[in-house]
Amino acid sequence: MKKNMKDIRLLLMDVDGVLTDGRVVLGEKEELKFFDIRDGIGIALAKKSGFKVGVITGRMSKAVERRGQELKMDYVIQGCKDKLKSLDEILKKEKMSYQNVCFIGDDIIDIPIFRKIGFSATVNDAPDYVKSEVTFISNKNGGRGAVREIIEFVLKSKGTLKLTIEEMINDWIAR
Secondary structure (H helix, E strand, O other): OOHOOOOOOOOOOOOOOOOOOOOEEEEEOOEEEEOOOOHHHHHHHHOOOOOOOEEOOOOHHHHHHHHHHHHOEEEOOOOOOOOHHHHHHHHHHHHOOHHEEEEOOOOOHHHHHHOOOEEEEOOOOOOOHHHHOOOEEOOOOOOHHHHHHHHHHHHHOOOHHHHHHHHHHHHHHHH
């Protein structure tokens, strides 16, 4: 697996069920989602390590747009019915290939991407038929640190986790 990991430079993920626990709170005028801070730190680690990072989700949500801005994501693609087509557009823009991609998803709509890319991952509470399609299954559930666990696994496999953590510590001290 480490051979494939060295090529990973793009981290993309679904939102509902991956960055959140899959529940959506609908108010009269707004939609609320719960994001795990640890996943946010994981995304910061990926960015610090030089990854392009983003989300591709089928739903539209101001909360997702805001979270993407907070985490300085390179891509926030919402309302997407064909995630593979969106991935292809990103790859063309970034001049990358499927082997450069880590995608974290949790449901049927993510399977076409899983079947094409270099490294696929899912959350512990994904359906079994989704788990059978991926390279890595997190020990954590969606919205509960699974994204962080997967990112740390990728960075550790690439041999960059410790260095990236030290760089982040130094950045925080320098603030």
